[in-house]
Each structure stands twice: as structure tokens, then as C-alpha cells.
Amino acid sequence: MSNKLSEVQARMNGVHGLESVVGAMRGIAAARSREARSRLDGIRACARIVGAAIGDALLLIDDHASRETTSADAQHDTAMVIVLCAEQGFVGTYNEHVIDTALAPAAANAQSSSTEYLLLGDRGIVAATERGLNIGWSAPMVTHADEVPALADRLTHILFQRLVAGQTTRVSVIHATPNPTASVQTVEQTLLPFDYGRFSANSSAPSPTSARRNPPLINLAPKQLLSQLAEEYIFAQLCEAIMLSFAAENEARMRAMIAARTNVHDKLDALTGDYRRLRQEEITSEIVELSAGSVAAGRPSKRPRPRTVPDTPPSF
Template sequence: MTERLAETTRRIRSVQQLDAVVTAMRGISASRVQQAHALLQGVRAHAAIIGRAIGQALPLLPDNHDATTIRAGRRALILFCAEQGFAGAFSDRMLEAARVTANSQDLFLIGSRGGGLAVERRLRLFWHAPMVPHANLVAVLAGRIADALYAWLADRPGPRVDVMVPIWSAAGGVAAERRSLLPFDFRRFAVKASGQAPLTTLPPARLLARLAEEYVFAELCEAALTAFAAENEARVATMLGAKGNLETMLTDLQVLERQIRQEEITAEVVELASSAGARRSA
């Protein structure tokens, strides 16, 4: 019985240590979510400014110039998956959403954990990169994605590029949202008539090309930040579930420990009573 009590006590300590680790992981992930959401506001504000600049620059083009060129060609998909584990079915859902078109598209995948699962599923990756460890490094990641993407675009006529972004909700968990990235559609930017044309130092076509590149970069930053936040939100939810299970396990073990102690005390009392009775009989 003493060995049983020692084993139960050891298990209680192990559960308590694991609970401390889970609590720390949940706190770190929650902090990363807050940081990502704060940075998202700035990224979206930046994209809105670039969008207004595009709208103001579009009227500078000659009437015979078509700013929207949409052709059929090779397709690419930028897919965001989990970088680390303990995020539930995060990567599985993203890979499942991409599986329908993965064979007909070149796959750009971000996330080490998701990359490993993609290999297990025999998905061919055209390009792969890990997710950044901190939200303030997302601009570096977006630059790497853009460089790889423009290198891919160089020798492909009429390409089309989509982004698969994970969106987190407390009710439904992670869901994949498909966004069109290229070809760049200038028609989505409202052109408002203005009494004064903007001052420019570049030819209109070149100016719009650079603004489009900057807007694509902003969209990649937003997608990466959204994915970064979604992965950490999924991890927070997973850690909350784990903490609940650990608390239940700890309660059961503590009840068992008290029962074993009670049984030991009862056995000792019975043994003492038997010894006293034997001495009186003698």
C-alpha cells in the first residue's frame, strides 16, 4: 500500500508540472494573438492608403490602356499551416481545403508542422518556408514569399495566384478562406473624380505597377499575420482543453491519494488494536 501511495503522489506531481507547462504555453500564445491583432490594424491601414493611391492614379492612364489583364495560365496557391504542434486540427483542415486543387497548382506552403504533414500526404511543394516566431517579423516573411512568387512568375504566361488563409472562430475553430492575389485587378479600387490631379514623378503605368506591388506585399503581410494569430488562437483553445482534462485528472488523483491514506490509517489502527488485544490476552 505504501508503494501505491508513493506512485499516486508521483503522478500528482507530474500532472501539476504538466499543468504549469500548459498554463505557460497558453499565456505565450495568448500574448502572440494580442500582438498580431494589434499589428493587423496597422497593416490594414497601410493597405487602405495604397488602395486610395491606386484609385487616384488610375485616371492618369490613357483611355486605350487596360489596367486589368486577366488570362488563363498556370496557377499557384500560397497555403498557411501550423509552424508548431499543439494546435489541434489546424494544419489538417488547411491541407484538406487545399487538396482539391493541389495537384493542378504549384504549392507555396508556410509552416514547418504543415510541411511535414503535406509530405506525409504526398503533396508536392514548390516552395516551403517556416512561419516566423514573432509577429513583428511578418514583414520579413512576406518579403520572402513575394521574392519566391515573383521568381515563379518570371517564366509563366498568364499565371494566377491565390492565398489560402486560416481564419479562427471560437465556435467553428479554424476555417480556410481563399483569396485571389494575382493577377492584380485594378477594378476593385473605386475611382473618385477629383478636381486636381495628383502630383507624380513616374509614368502612370510604372507608378501603378509599383503601387500594385506594394499592395500585394501588404496583402501578404495581412495573410501571414492572420495565419499567425489563428495558429496561436488554436493553440490557446487546445491548451484550455488540456488544462481542463489535467484539472479533472488531478482531482481524481487527489481523491485517490486521500483514499489510500485513509486505508493506511485504518490498517494501522486495526493492527494496533490487534496488538493491544493480544498483549491483554497474554
């Protein structure tokens, strides 16, 4: 009985240690999600500045030239989809939701054999392989918010390399967004072909047909300037997508840790019940043994008493 009691006690100590680990992981995930959210405003402000610059650059070229800049020689229509998954574990079904969104025909632009997937996140590779995703390139996802610009710059470089080589004509990115509910919410964003029209129609940017009193001073050819600004804007879009995905991943981890904490408490309650039951059985067994010993000590002996011989002989 004492062996079982000590075993239950050891298991309770182990579960208490696991509870501390779960609490620490939940706190780290919450801090990283909060940090990622706090950096979104800066990324979006940068995107707005670049967008305003694109609107100014559109004034330097006519409509026909801007369309020539945006249209690629697409004899072979090929699509590239960037899928942002989780780098680390304990995120529940987070990766599966993102992969399923990428495989949906609407999200994958009516996917065909020419669709190539660029996947970020080591944990998502297993789920993608199981679902038959054609992974053309993969890389680790960020584990800290400071790593987002470097990864976005790497993605932008690969994207434009393949665009110049004619290996792709359409590019989109699929990622999860922070969601206060328990479900994983995913979005798809089109990066290429680049839509210059949204900047010319923006109320904050002048129309290309309107005259400008003080046109901007440039040192580059208008088409080259516009192309570089478009690349910079796509870089900002990728930074935002990666940061949102990083925040959503940590929120999914927070939810998983909350569920794990509930399971830990349930396990502790069950072990505590087992411990009390075994302890009660041990106490009851000790009381029974003590009672049996007391009864045996107070019971008279049935063996015959030996006869005593007198010390002095009888007198006649």
C-alpha cells in the same frame, strides 16, 4: 502500500507542474493573438492608402493600357497556392483544416498537375505530405508579429520572380482567420491576376474617365508606377493574411490549452481519489496491526507456571 502512496504523490506533483506549463502556454498564446489583432488596423490602413494611389495612377493611363498591364501571357495556365499553416505545435487539427481547404477543388481553382503549393509552417509539412500536396517551396511560419513584414516581403519577391519568368499566372493564398468558436475558419484570397477594376470603381477613388483638377506628379512611367503599386498592395495583402493566420494559430493553441487544462484537472481528481483511497487503506492496515498487538498483549499465557522452591527447609 507506502511505495504505491509515494508513487501517486510523485505523479500528482508532476501533474501540478504540467498544469503550470499549460497555464503559461495559454497566457503566451493569448498575448500573441491579442498583439496580432492590434496590428491589423495598421496593415489595412496601409492597404487603403496604396489602393487610393492605384486609383490615382489609373487616371494616367487609358483602359486598354491597364488591361494590358493586368493580363499575362498565359499560354500555359499554371496556378500557385500559398498555404499558411502553423509553425509550432499544440494547435489541435488546425493544420489539417487548412490543408483540406487547399485540396478542395473550388479552393484550389480546379487543381491540376500544374498547381504548385507554397507552404509556410513546419508543422503543416507533415499533414501536407500525408495528403499528397505538391509542395514546390516551403519556409517557416512566423513566431512573433514583428517577423510578418520580412516574411511577406520574401513571399512577394518569390511570387513576382515566378510571375516574370512565366512560371505562374494565377496566385491565391489560403489561411485561417481568428474565430471565437471552437472550429477553424479558413478563407481563400486571390492575389493574381490583379484586379485593377475594384480601385477604379471604388467610391473613394476617382473614376478613370473623370477629369482631375490637380493630377498627381510622378517621376515614373505610368505603367511602371502602376506595376509597383500593385506589388506594394499584394505585399500588404500578404501581411494581413500572415497576421490573421498567426492570430488564428495562437487562438487554436489557446483552445488546445483550455482542453488540456480540463484534462489535467480530471487527472488530478483521479489521482487525488487514488491517494485518499491508498492512504485510507494504509491507515486501516495500521489500525488492524495495532489492534492485533493489543489483543495479543492482554491475553493470558497458556504455558504452565514454574514451581517455586521455598528458601528455608521444612522443620520436623
